[in-house]
Amino acid sequence: MNNAYLPFKAAITGVMPQTASDYTYRLATDLDVRPGQFMEVSIPGVGEAPISVSDFGSGWIEMTIRNVGRLTGVIHELKPGGHFFIRGPYGHGFPLEEFTGRDLIIAAGGTGLAPVKSILSRHCSGQGRLKSLTLLAGFKTPSDMLFKDEISAWREKIDVQITVDKIDENSSPWDGSTGLITGLITKVPVQNPGNTRVIIVGPPVMMKFSALEFLKRDIARENIWVSFERKMCCGLGKCGHCKIDDTYVCLEGPVFNYTRAEELID
């Protein structure tokens, strides 16, 4: 019998600091991953936590990990040549086939940019089958911005609009907009609402208000997808932590169509 709880060792081949507390780790592995799926990441003796895959390619995956606790603190000490343990991938990712030939708008709040990064990088390197792609992203301050280099490259190919909540003294120079991401949603060009698909990923409040704003822009509920973040101890539908009503976020999510997501009462 296969032991689904047993993690395997994954070698770190690169560490790319994004901000003072978010590092992207590249791991050598042949896993078959879809955008939006997550892994259970662990260091035996320290702990295990769900982390979404931020990008992947042949022979590697990347995860962007924020230093917020004991496990992630220990991971942040690791260097290329080191390793940590993973199992997965888990959950359903984004339904990419639904986006073929569509105008896709992604609204990402903070670390919510990580789970959608692979969609952006694929499209901008000419691999996607989208008609167009627009990125709206919000961060707390300019220094919290993830994937700065990638964003500069994406700007060459697609419409990227970034806003920050505030500019503090430590911030890097900022010439973008300030204010909530909902402000960007009210103004984003929507050529053809019927052909537009939307992905929203971020903190619960951000997702809620962003969705309402997109509805005002005449995007149909069934054309909006969100990704939930929950405590998830197993990824297998066993531990119960991620359950909302009869839905297991680790099994049926973390990506949900808005028509289903809006029905889920925690």
Added chain:
Amino acid sequence: MGVYIKNNSFDQLLTELSRDYIITAPVKLPGKGAFSDTPLVTYREIRGAGEIEFNEKSRFSPKEIIYPITQTLFYFTENEYSRPAVPDQGIIIFCRACDVHAFRRLDEIFLRNGGCEDIYFAELRKKVKFFVMECRESFENCFCVSMGTNRLEDYDVMLRVSGDAQECDARGDFAGIFTGYGEAVEMIPRFVEENHTKVTVPENIDRQVFKHPLWEEYSSRCIACGHCTVSCPTCTCFTMQDIFYEDNPKCGERRRVWASCMIDGFTSMVGGHGFRNEKGDRMRFKVMHKIYDFRKRFGYNMCVGCGRCDDVCPEYISFANCINRVNTIASGVSAHE
């Protein structure tokens, strides 16, 4: 196969069975109860029939025998993992009809949900034989009749205390073994057909019930102690816990420990965000799981009506009562407790 076995022979029978089985049963531990001078009825591995508590309902359920409160998933050293050994013997569990139904609920989650079998649960579950003790009459707070869990088809042995003897209906391999210790009799299992406590589980629960002010009352009454979930025979939730050994931090183990949706932190993620901060919302989450959303997913109710949650709540919160209030609200009438 019906067999009448005198108590001293029954004891010898258990001695024979203990060669191939770990035998577990409710036992009475003096002075370990909720109040300092009251006894606690809980599960233990037993050596003799005299230890078995036939007359009272156990405070804890038998689930801990194959799903322990703390379970090591693997030990690790720098270079390898190893799993704790699984016993060679089978496992006999003396329990009640409702308890067997509860195991079916555990099976649903651990063996089937998500299409993956939990190896730790599966390996022990295969070994289990149910020795079901007839309930002569309903215990306090039981509502198995309402939940349809009072009757039972799939037992290995059914037992009825009869004076200084046991009347048994033994099946499979046990039939042969049991016959050697007593005389053949006709033994037709009897089940509890009425409980003092009755509940009506509403067929459909509208989303309005989720937002009903009923739940707010539990926010002030419930103290989030989690006793109700710990005593529940169908609660399955757990949290991972890693430890390392003081003398060699490179060695340690990953364990799982029971978790409770009633206790703080059940949904908290590193970095702070959590859900259901109000205890009333947790009560709603628990109640809905037991009588509504499990059924939506698997086709039957999770709650088996053993009433242990009501036996143990220090705040005298009644789950049965809550089901009936939800039913009243769901049928569109306002409820007053």
